[in-house]
Amino acid sequence: MKNYQFGADYYPEHWPEQRWPMDAKLMKELGLKVVRMAEFSWHKMEPEEGHYDFEWLDRAIDILRKEGIVSVLGTPSAAPPAWMIRKHPKIQPVGPDGITRGFGGRHHDCQSNPVYREYVKKMVTAMAEHFKDNPGVVGWQIDNEFGNSHYDLCMCDSCKTSFQKWLAKRYGSVDELNKAWGTYFWSQEYNDFSEVYPPVKTPCGANPSQVLDWKRFHSDLICDFSKVQTDIIRSIVPKEHFITHNCMGFSDIVSYYDLSKQLDFVCHDLYPFGYWRDHSLEPFEIGVELDGIRGVCKAPFWIMEQQSSVTGWEIMGRKPAPGQVPLWAVDSVAHGADTVVFFRWRSCLGGTEQYWHGILPHSGIPGKTYEEIGRLIKDMTPVMKDMEGAMPVVKAAIVRSYEQGWAFDIQPNVQGLNYYGQLIKYYKAFHHKNIPVDFVREDDDLSGYKVVIAPLQYLADPDLAAHYEKYVKQGGNLVLTMRAGVKERNNLCYAEGPLPGVFSGLLGITVEEYDPLGSVCVPVKSVSGSEDNRDASCDTCSKTAGNGLCASKWADIITLKGAEPVFDYDGESYEETPAVTVNSLGEGKAWYVGCEPSESLMEAIVDMLAKETGTGSVEGSDIKVPAGVEVTSREKNGKKWIFILNHTDEEKKTDISDRFRVLSGALKDNKLQPYGYAVLEG
DSSP: OOOOEEEEEOOGGGSOGGGHHHHHHHHHHHTOOEEEEOTTOHHHHOSBTTBOOOHHHHHHHHHHHHTTOEEEEEOOTTSOOHHHHHHOGGGSOBOTTSOBOOSSSSOOOOTTOHHHHHHHHHHHHHHHHHHTTOTTEEEEEOSSSTTTTOTTOOOSHHHHHHHHHHHHHHHSSHHHHHHHHTTTGGGOOOSSGGGOOOOOOOSSOOOHHHHHHHHHHHHHHHHHHHHHHHHHHHHHSOTTSEEEOEEOTTOOSSOHHHHGGGSSSOEEEEOTTTTTOSSOOOHHHHHHHHHHHHHHHTSOEEEEEEEOSOOBSSSBOOOOOTTHHHHHHHHHHHTTEEEEEEEOSBOOSSSTTTTSOOSBOTTOOOOHHHHHHHHHHHHHHHHHHHHTTOBOOOOEEEEOOHHHHHHHHHOOSSTTOOHHHHHHHHHHHHHHTTOOEEEEOTTSOOTTOSEEEEOOOOBOOHHHHHHHHHHHHTTOEEEEETTTTOBOTTSOBOOSSSBTGGGHHHHTEEEEEEEEEEEEEEEEEESSSTTTTOOOOOTTTOOOGGGGOEEEEEEEEEEESSOEEEEEEOSSTTTTSEEEEEEEETTEEEEEEOEEEOHHHHHHHHHHHHHHHTOOSTTGGGEEOOTTEEEEEEEETTEEEEEEEEOSSSOEEOEEOTTOEEEEEOOBTTEEOTTOEEEEEO
16 A cells, blocks of 8 residues: 555546646645545547547656656446447346336446456457557456446346356355245245346345345355456556455445455445435544444545545535544544545536536636645645555444345334444444454454444354354453344244344343334333433433433343343243343353443443453543544554544544644644644644
8 A cells, every 4th residue: 555645536537638638737835645536437539439539648647757646446346338238238137126227327237248347348349459558557446336326137038047146166066045034934945046036126025045046146246246346457567556346334235344355445435414304424433434444454444535625416515614524534534544535526516426526626726625635735734745554542442234234224124223323323332432442353353352232143053153152252242132143044043942043142141032112112210320411312212211321123032041231121920020131151241232222321431441441441540532523543663653633523522731832733732623633643
């Protein structure tokens, strides 16, 4: 990874060529070091089949290079040109309703279609051969935002055939598939793989095992579509060129864990105002995306698209307040970004994104956004040069599993229950206490963490149970939650004993009954009485009964088999039965949360875990900040950079000892201005 600090997404083909030198000079004056180009420029690079024109891009790259700006080139496979669609209409994707999604937007392509893949191979080969020796090119982005616009997934004949081949490889025989999917139900048995279709819309219901395998297949398909391109590029360009992709936080169409295996590092696209929001994402909502992306490769990452101004397609979102855009950029750096690339350089005059504003307005005349980002770049560049490659030191982790998320998409179990919502709910409680968090895979080495939260471990097997048990016995604190151990990996219900299935011994409990609460809340009380004085209300039912300690959405009715109760239900027919338990095992403890906790209950659980494990905020008591101010850090070679981020529109007073040196930002009399930041060395 190269040390470029700041850049912009640039579309020179949208503007007269005589404007390009001015753009390059303005970028240099701003302090930009890198641009991304060409990811939507297929027609410009191949206006007619087999006729490649890269000379315009050569000129743009050269103009930028002379101003000290290097280029990352995007492969244009997210937007095949009209001439190709006219000649090969079956390239277009087909939805579960059988309707073809046509030309006129982007991602109008089927990634399994063999004809389209040949066009992609030819284009990527031609690009790599042409630009391999260009001194202005340093890296490549594959496609653009895999999964974006493919929410329904493609279910055309090509995908059907590919799915059948994938199933044959996975199961070996159709008898094994029938067994794995439970096709005895509703006479769904297959005699041959050729009888299996994608999960198109049916008159009534869908087989959950079939849908889960379809989601697995489609993720694998996207990874393969990407690998076709990465393999070509790596075989042609210098080894110094990097290859990456711009991911989208918790988008789950493709497993970023699998995709990242072919990349040098991952990127993230961050838009706190989204497409049209009238308010920004909450600080924990931004943090969870950033930490989630860092967890993909367990390494620093890039922001390939950072919001720079007003966003919007048909409808626009709010204008960022003064200081918000710089704060978002520094927030990205605080959580592990080594480079921040702003989207976009200049607001486009036409097309779907003409109201997605950039550093420059439609007029191209620099204004307040340009000036504000310029001050940020001047302030942060020296610090970012020094800290490249630094990582947070983290002692708490949350397990993130694409397959668990897919299973809950298929069967949420109860209205309002959402896998990623659970991850974010637990993350929020840690974030509010400034306790840094990593996201990890189910099978990762967990030994470096004092506490690991594994929400909704719905799909399970003995290997996963043994993995978690090893972590606990060696001194870890593991938290499992409701609906753990319900299914086998093929999405069939576990039948070898009571819930939580393979986790029963680890947790020291059984769950023979449960209550799908939905929107109903049940009060919860501390067994020790230590939370009786908590002054709060439930965020779901707004009741103060139980001091805001409530269970919602789900209630496991737990029987203790060696574990001890921590919180009990304080209502319904299962009053006085455990809602939260803990089981000592070896040197560690296994905790079980049998409900969705209210915010107050979640806070109490995290307080308890922090006290139990000694897991605290960055720098402990040396830094005290009020609500709305985030503290986090990155470390490298014994040096620590501490970030203080004021996410509010009010001035905030902090308590920071004199041993810290302010490297960037503004911290006057220990006060941060609205949306202000400071980077300290301690």
